[in-house]
Amino acid sequence: MTLDTSDKVIGDAIGDAVVLLDGTGAAVGTAPKSSVHGVDTALHLAFSCHVLDSSGRMLVTRRALGKATWPGVWTNSFCGHPQPAEPVMSAVHRRAAYELGIRISDVQLELPLFRYRATDASGIVENEICPVYVARTDDVPLPHPHEVMDFAWVLPSALGASIRLTPWAFSPWLVMQAQLLSLLGGSPQASDGDYLNTGLSQP
DSSP, X not given: OOOOOTTHHHXXXXXXXXXXXXXXXXXXXXXXXXXXXXXXXXXXXXXXXXXXXXXXXXXXXXXXXXXXXXXXXXXXXXXXXXXXXXXXXXHHHHHHHHHXXXXXXXXXXXXXXXXXXXXXXXXXXXXXXXXXXXXXXXXXXOOOTTTEEEEEEEOHHHHHHHHHHXXXXXXXXXXXXXXXXXXXXXXXXXXXXXXXXXXXXXX
């Protein structure tokens, strides 16, 4: 079963702000999402989610060509930014409906301390503390065309192998997450540079 996302396009855009963070993960303010991402992006709160179906396949998506960063690149199921005062878990469910038209269940926090900084070929920087979730769905995705241009269901082991062989074909945050998620053949104990634990308390 899919969700009708026609009424979620406006609703998701209202109050489209991000939560700014200091180096310890404490909130220090807010800013419009459109103004945050640039060549000197401030550290802010986000999240990533990996979605599995009932047969254990993982949903990967290709970012729409109109995205400001990494357009057309394959990545995890979906990402997003919690609104000010919005619980991260609520934001995860909201973005699943908005981006993919799906309802998710059994949402588990896998990497509460994930953090990364990466620069797109255009020079725009992502700089996020980004807890990583794994969830499940039995819905058929109905992607929002402004967010997702294509999707596929793949075995996690095959995705992990592809990421290790051709990391340049995927978003940098997916490449880093794959090194930490056991589901993708990574090790939770792995750490290196941009994704060291930061001391952020669990959302």
